[in-house]
Amino acid sequence: MSITPQIEPLAKIKSKRMIKLLTSGKRLDGRGLLDYRKIEIKNGVIEKAEGSALVSLGETKVLVGVKIETGSPYPDLPNQGALTVNAEFVPLAHRYFEPGPPDENSIELARIVDRGIRESGAINMESLVIIPGRLVDVVFVDIYILNHDGNLIDASGIAAISALLNSKLPVYRVNESGEAEKTEEYNPLPIRDCPIPVTLAKINDKIVLDPSLDEENTASAKLTMTFTKDGKICAIQKSGIGTFTLQEVIEAQKIAREKANEIRKNFFREWI
Amino acid sequence: MVTVQKLINEEGLRVDGRRLDELRPIRMEVGLLANADGSAYIEHGKNKIIVAVYGPKEAQPKHVSLHDRAVVRCRYHMAPFSTDERKSPAPSRREIEISKVVREALEPVIFTEYFPRSMIDIFIEVLQSDGGSRCAAITASSLALADAGIPLRDLVVGCAVGKVEGKLVLDPSDIEDKLGEADMPIAFIPVLGKISLLQMDGMFTEEEFIKALNMAKEACMKIYALQKQTLKEKYLQVEKEVRESLTLKE
Numbered sequence: 068m069s070i071t072p073q074i075e076p077l078a079k080i081k082s083k084r085m086i087k088l089l090t091s092g093k094r095l096d097g098r099g100l101l102d103y104r105k106i107e108i109k110n111g112v113i114e115k116a117e118g119s120a121l122v123s124l125g126e127t128k129v130l131v132g133v134k135i136e137t138g139s140p141y142p143d144l145p146n147q148g149a150l151t152v153n154a155e156f157v158p159l160a161h162r163y164f165e166p167g168p169p170d171e172n173s174i175e176l177a178r179i180v181d182r183g184i185r186e187s188g189a190i191n192m193e194s195l196v197i198i199p200g201r202l203v204d205v206v207f208v209d210i211y212i213l214n215h216d217g218n219l220i221d222a223s224g225i226a227a228i229s230a231l232l233n234s235k236l237p238v239y240r241v242n243e244s245g246e247a248e249k250t251e252e253y254n255p256l257p258i259r260d261c262p263i264p265v266t267l268a269k270i271n272d273k274i275v276l277d278p279s280l281d282e283e284n285t286a287s288a289k290l291t292m293t294f295t296k297d298g299k300i301c302a303i304q305k306s307g308i309g310t311f312t313l314q315e316v317i318e319a320q321k322i323a324r325e326k327a328n329e330i331r332k333n334f335f336r337e338w339i
Numbered sequence: 340m341v342t343v344q345k346l347i348n349e350e351g352l353r354v355d356g357r358r359l360d361e362l363r364p365i366r367m368e369v370g371l372l373a374n375a376d377g378s379a380y381i382e383h384g385k386n387k388i389i390v391a392v393y394g395p396k397e398a399q400p401k402h403v404s405l406h407d408r409a410v411v412r413c414r415y416h417m418a419p420f421s422t423d424e425r426k427s428p429a430p431s432r433r434e435i436e437i438s439k440v441v442r443e444a445l446e447p448v449i450f451t452e453y454f455p456r457s458m459i460d461i462f463i464e465v466l467q468s469d470g471g472s473r474c475a476a477i478t479a480s481s482l483a484l485a486d487a488g489i490p491l492r493d494l495v496v497g498c499a500v501g502k503v504e505g506k507l508v509l510d511p512s513d514i515e516d517k518l519g520e521a522d523m524p525i526a527f528i529p530v531l532g533k534i535s536l537l538q539m540d541g542m543f544t545e546e547e548f549i550k551a552l553n554m555a556k557e558a559c560m561k562i563y564a565l566q567k568q569t570l571k572e573k574y575l576q577v578e579k580e581v582r583e584s585l586t587l588k589e
Contacts, residue, residue, distance in 0.1 A: 069413045069439040070413075175440075301542055303537055305535075307443060311537070312533055316537065
């Protein structure tokens with residue numbers, strides 16, 4: 068069951084200053100309304116994983132590990148590999164986070180990242196079949212939040228696609244008796260697109276890009292849009308109790324599209 | 340195996356005979372559950388959804404309450420028999436996400452600040468699902484809130500736009516959602532002109548996205564008229580019953 072969350076109140080002096088600054092087009096950390104924080108991507112940080120990436124977005128830190136195992140295909144998609152995205156809000160990332168099964172926020176985060184990867188067709192699922200209808204590669208994308216300072220969706224989405232782009236796919240050989248045997252060889256995981264999520268928050272009718280945690284706690288709503296390499300929208304999610312006008316949504320879409328292209332240009336140059 | 344099926348025929352009609360911009364038949368009812376403070380039922384295509392609202396009431400457990408407003412709890416749940424294959428009654432990840440986005444779609448219209456430290460419960464049971472169930476659930480939930488007499492800024496209306504064989508289709512059914520290329524559910528608050536739920540999965544160009552938003556908004560206005568009609572009918576019925584009882588006394 069979903070319940071109105073209790074949001075830690077921001078010191079009045081801080082929220083007043085945030086709102087005052089916004090009216091003059093500035094933010095608490097010195098950014099302009101449409102400035103993104105510094106992105107850093109480190110690939111291959113976990114050797115035992117088939118792929119991994121550590122992404123920092125300002126103080127937000129997200130680690131994504133990709134494990135690839137074999138399993139049965141989905142009954143309705145017998146000739147496709149499978150993808151599972153999971154997010155863990157580990158308690159070391161923030162005092163809000165408590166150990167336990169995933170709550171609605173981590174489920175929502177995982178599902179937004181999942182939609183971006185799945186709907187863009189980023190992974191060539193048809194090439195992950197070992198024995199048609201029986202055995203396929205299952206790609207597990209595990210999102211690990213290490214430090215929470217807002218905008219977990221973008222950090223996780225960027226980390227997920229980075230990790231997938233540097234993932235290796237174990238090669239299986241089917242022997243005479245029809246059994247699959249793992250070989251020592253690896254191929255790169257076949258990737259066809261580079262979906263990038265971009266999140267905006269609405270604070271007092273002002274739209275800011277890449278909200279920090281303080282901004283998220285003050286914002287009435289957030290909007291995340293994920294763009295493919297051709298600039299198509301492949302996933303959208305509005306979250307939070309607030310609302311957007313039609314005009315704001317169309318405006319936000321333009322801002323997000325531009326930013327997604329810029330991120331792709333800076334970090335995923337081969338995907339323009 | 341799924342057989343290749345054409346979802347739009349030569350005349351531009353869909354599998355169920357609808358035009359591209361046509362809604363499925365919608366029927367609504369309010370006040371059908373005696374125990375709930377407010378209730379509503381909607382049939383939207385083959386979707387059959389029942390919603391009960393309890394509250395405002397004392398927040399339980401107390402530590403979840405907020406000092407300046409009511410908290411809203413929302414549970415979107417699908418009956419095990421609501422789908423083609425039996426759905427486990429345990430809440431799935433999908434249902435947990437939908438409970439959250441539906442709550443966030445409804446909260447903006449509720450005057451929660453009138454009821455500090457209290458709680459409003461919204462229980463949604465999908466008895467049969469047919470694509471676009473979260474939208475129909477939102478439409479019905481706002482009726483149930485109104486039926487409970489909870490002060491609202493407006494009703495909330497849900498409707499989806501999909502993409503099938505490269506064409507935008509209004510209010511996609513189950514099969515259009517499954518085999519189609521995109522699905523974008525939205526919730527609209529007509530009086531405020533605001534969008535309180537927006538999700539999408541699939542593939543839209545910028546142009547399609549803007550067109551789809553406007554299609555969904557227009558459809559929401561049609562459903563909104565039906566919603567208001569449903570509420571009015573209930574009170575006209577009450578009026579009729581009162582009048583009848585008065586004439587009996589004479």
